[in-house]
Amino acid sequence: MPFVFLLMLLIWFVSPAAAGAELEIPAKPDDFMTSAALVDGERLFRIHCARCHGMLGEGGEGPNLKRARLKHAPDDDSLYDVIDSGIRGTGMPGTFGPTEDELWHVARYVRSLGALPAQTMPGDPVRGKMLYESKGACATCHILAGYGRGVGPELTEVGLRRNAEYLRRALTNPDADHPMLSGRMTGRINEFLTVRVVSPDGEYEGLRINEDEFSIQLRDLNGEIHSFDKRELLGFEKAFGHSLMPGYELVLSAGDLDDLVSYLMSLEGSS
Numbered sequence: 001m002p003f004v005f006l007l008m009l010l011i012w013f014v015s016p017a018a019a020g021a022e023l024e025i026p027a028k029p030d031d032f033m034t035s036a037a038l039v040d041g042e043r044l045f046r047i048h049c050a051r052c053h054g055m056l057g058e059g060g061e062g063p064n065l066k067r068a069r070l071k072h073a074p075d076d077d078s079l080y081d082v083i084d085s086g087i088r089g090t091g092m093p094g095t096f097g098p099t100e101d102e103l104w105h106v107a108r109y110v111r112s113l114g115a116l117p118a119q120t121m122p123g124d125p126v127r128g129k130m131l132y133e134s135k136g137a138c139a140t141c142h143i144l145a146g147y148g149r150g151v152g153p154e155l156t157e158v159g160l161r162r163n164a165e166y167l168r169r170a171l172t173n174p175d176a177d178h179p180m181l182s183g184r185m186t187g188r189i190n191e192f193l194t195v196r197v198v199s200p201d202g203e204y205e206g207l208r209i210n211e212d213e214f215s216i217q218l219r220d221l222n223g224e225i226h227s228f229d230k231r232e233l234l235g236f237e238k239a240f241g242h243s244l245m246p247g248y249e250l251v252l253s254a255g256d257l258d259d260l261v262s263y264l265m266s267l268e269g270s271s
């Protein structure tokens with residue numbers, strides 16, 4: 001038996017799947033540069049992509065695609081691959097079952113969006129950075145460029161992920177969106193689920209980290225992890241639709257909000 005196993009391992013090693021890295025991206029179709037390809041790409045985009053990237057590629061739950069440089073798709077082949085396979089560990093799903101030509105048409109349309117003028121910022125990102133550091137205690141819940149504590153999503157590259165409208169909503173109405181940023185796209189796991197627990201030694205609120213039939217672990221706002229045996233709990237509530245993040249609509253002036261949104265838009269990590 002071990003021999004058969006070894007043989008299989010050997011076959012696997014020399015097979016192209018294990019050699020891996022070299023991606024097989026099909027050649028562009030002959031009609032790639034025609035307007036017919038663009039029109040077809042736009043049609044497919046509206047059906048399969050617009051619900052996350054906006055009707056005109058302006059973004060929403062997914063990033064604004066009207067930018068000359070796409071982080072995950074610096075060239076056409078990588079763009080094809082992103083559309084075909086999605087981006088692992090993010091909310092970008094894989095393929096919708098198109099033909100190779102159709103996939104190239106979508107890629108062509110996405111490239112055409114990059115030639116459009118970029119999103120304009122509603123305010124001043126430099127002032128927004130000062131607000132981020134001085135008001136709202138953002139860094140107590142977010143990591144940005146290595147600083148802060150990470151109960152909420154990391155913000156270092158949030159400008160690549162989200163558009164202006166989404167970012168404004170995240171600040172004014174945090175309950176509206178609950179991003180899934182983990183790799184566990186099992187549909188039911190909500191990465192940012194708030195849970196409240198009443199145990200014999202007190203009440204706790206935090207983000208669920210892990211849960212099974214018998215136990216639940218949460219991380220509270222101080223970053224501390226607590227683990228509970230479910231059978232010992234006096235109360236247990238999953239607050240779907242409730243964010244741990246406070247709303248800033250009443251805390252910040254309209255101008256401050258514009259500046260903060262602009263700062264978040266500018267966060268694209270290091271290139």
Ligand code: HEC
Nearest residue numbers: 048049052061062063070071072073083090091092093161
């Ligand atoms: C369910 C929502 C959803 C759908 C549907 C979706 N996307 Fe995305 N897409 C995302 C998210 C979220 C990201 C950002 C991933 C990240 O980096 O965190 C993304 C990222 C991308 C990127 C990379 C952007 C960059 O800056 O590198 C491209 C390109 C892209 N999507 C194109 C498409 C196309 C084309 C379609 C339709 C075939 C599509 N997406 C469908 C949510 C979606």
Ligand code: HEC
Nearest residue numbers: 136137138141151152153170174177178179192243244245
């Ligand atoms: C008490 C903790 C807490 C504080 C304080 C906080 N946030 Fe958040 N934030 C979160 C959590 C948790 C999420 C995850 C989404 C949700 O549950 O709404 C989040 C989500 C976000 C998002 C959306 C990220 C994405 O990719 O979807 C942005 C942007 C954001 N916060 C910015 C800020 C800014 C700017 C401040 C300061 C003005 C701030 N947050 C203060 C906890 C916090």
